Amino acid sequence: QVQLVESGGGLVQAGGSLRLSCAASGRTFSSYSLGWFRQAPGKEREFVAAITWSGTIYYADSVKGRFTISRDNAKNTVYLQMNSLRPEDTAVYYCAASLLRTSVRAAGTYNYWGQGTQVTVSS
Numbered sequence: 039q040v041q042l043v044e045s046g047g048g049l050v051q052a053g054g055s056l057r058l059s060c061a062a063s064g065r066t067f068s069s070y071s072l073g074w075f076r077q078a079p080g081k082e083r084e085f086v087a088a089i090t091w092s093g094t095i096y097y098a099d100s101v102k103g104r105f106t107i108s109r110d111n112a113k114n115t116v117y118l119q120m121n122s123l124r125p126e127d128t129a130v131y132y133c134a135a136s137l138l139r140t141s142v143r144a145a146g147t148y149n150y151w152g153q154g155t156q157v158t159v160s161s
Contacts, residue, residue, distance in 0.1 A: 040064045040135050040150040047131060047155030050123055054159070058118040060133030060152055068111040071136045074118045075145055076129035076157075086131070087118060088142040096142055101127075123159045130154040 046058040058074070073088040087107040088096045095107055106119040116133055134148035141147045 040067075040070065042133050042135060042150055042152035044131065044133050044152040044155040047157045049158045049160065052124055052159055052161050054123050055119070055121045056123065056157060058120065058131055058133075058155060058157075060116045060118075062114045062116070062135060064114070067114040069137060071139060071142050071147075072107075072109060072116040073134045073136070073142055073148060074107060074116075074131060075134060076127075076131045077154075078129040081129075083132070083145055085143045085145070089116065090139060090142060098143075120157070123157075125159045125161045127157060128159050129157060131157050 041063040042060050044060045050056055069091050071090045074086040075083050076086050077083040085098050086101055089107045089109050104122045109116045132154045133152045135150040136148040138147050
């Protein structure tokens with residue numbers, strides 16, 4: 039069982055930055071692939087970024103070059119550094135964990151989810 043708790047969301051102006059954190063419980067954190075997803079009002083949850091247990095990183099095209107995912111296994115934490123934020127990045131951001139090592143872009147891959155943190159980007 040893994041519990042995930044996100045933090046770091048908030049209100050920021052377009053062009054600004056935020057850093058999301060997701061702290062995980064459990065002693066096997068390093069074995070998990072970790073993902074960030076987001077869901078805007080009226081839209082489906084979409085993939086943002088993922089980092090596998092081995093450190094391979096994936097990004098959605100919409101955030102590539104602006105967002106950076108990283109993990110600190112010693113702290114059981116995954117981060118999402120978000121720069122050059124745009125109003126269309128406004129959403130609830132969720133972190134997720136999975137022991138599967140394929141299809142890390144798919145929400146269905148993930149067994150565990152955090153409660154989400156709101157990110158609002160004003161124009």
